[in-house]
Amino acid sequence: MGDQYIALVIAFLIFVGSVISVETGISVALIEITLGVIGGNFLKLSSTPWLTFIASFGGILLTFLAGAEVDLVILREKAKESLLIGGFSFLGPFLGAIGYCHWVAHWSLHASLIAGIALSTTSLAVVYAVLVETGLTHYEIGKIIMASCFITDLGTALALSLLFAEFNLFTLVFAGVSIVVIFFLPKGSPRIFKRYGERVIEPEIKFLFFILFLFIYISKLGSSHAILPAFVGGLVLSNHFNQNRLLQRKLRIVAFAMITPFFFVNGGLHISLSMLYQHFGLFVVLFGVKQVTKIGGIYPFARRYVKKEAMFTTLLMSTGLTMGTISSMYGLTAGIIDRAQFSVLVAVVVSSAVVPTFIAQKWFYPSHVVTAENDFPENPKRGGGDV
């Protein structure tokens, strides 16, 4: 199959995905993964080097966006609670999945580490949609959950960058350059944005892409992964993005229109339904491992800090999607896991975006919080009371 044909079909799938997303209200990412699965299993599409390259950049861009979405004020405000809940939300499933995959399923140590990282993630975006829809972003519980998600994301980025690094001289270069760039970004980039921003040729977006490609290049030299500097780079620019909504919006438009769809479709293309069927038992068990270890890690601390909403908090923190897919994709492209392991891991990650969210909203929704006095704080921008 020629590149042009593959590009044509994928472009069509991406367009159809956006239409389905608008019509159904389901996240475009989930639909793109599903369409990728259909493309790979029924239309006989396969990934190509150019697609893999765009997709890997898409993963780094998504990580940068995840870092830029961190609310540093909330993180500082809820540092203690979030460190405990978010930290154990990462550690519980990380250790549990490694243990199960290595000693019970007999995966290699590195493949088990990938499983541990992929299943330890919490999807801030999935959680955030629920918090917005239920109005909980304005309340104590919502802030604790968001701050905890940031910590879990950081754990994922740290693990993926450090556990697979083959330490050599270039690793020091990678670390050194990353640190210098991250120190430069908060002070230097606003100047660049001010001087060259708000033009149709978008030098500011090009500058950010240059930084991300720099991270990718030096991480490759240092035999590591660019996920950590990309996440921290986004994090140090988060205040600037909050003040510069136009730039944030432009970056999202470029990312969602042209780059991240390739990441999710490419992820779907690698999922083999027949392999998933063959390993269905493992899929069920790993889903169980993720949920049980998440509950074990989070619930005790959630009981301490948000007693009445402990199970709701625990279930929301048990969701995963983007970072889990990024971690699995890294494992596959680096040859650490095979296609069957990838199919099982991504299926578990996607299921964990849907099932715990549904259960949390259906049976553990903390209605007592939003029906208390003064229910929804007013927001004059919206011409009415806000959630």
Next chain:
Amino acid sequence: MFKKILVGYDGSEGSKKALAAAIDLARHYGAELHSISVEEDLPRYAATVGEVLEAKAEKNGYFAKLNEEAKSLAAKQGITLHTKVVAGHEVETIVNYSREHHFDLVVIGFMGHSRVYDRVWGSTSQNLTRLVPCTVMVVK
């Protein structure tokens, strides 16, 4: 008879008729008038916070404009309209809101779906009529 009226308002033709009826009733009974607009269709299981925020910003802009128009329509009749925008499922949100704020009348527009949809899920108007704890008026 009615002291506190809630109207469901989403800018559709049915809801515009409901708003007009609710303003008339509020004037007639000297009642307090509130409207509720429900933001549905925020992306579920999103991959990035940005996707949720952008979808929400689009909805916010839509409802802000809509509620300004509704307020000025009510003001022309000498009625103060208190507006509320809430994200969530339409039926569940209106039912909970009317219960928690002790409305004695909920006015909604008739929302027609296909026969198959209505048979399988029940129409929004039917569900609201069944579940809202006070008097419900469906305007056609």
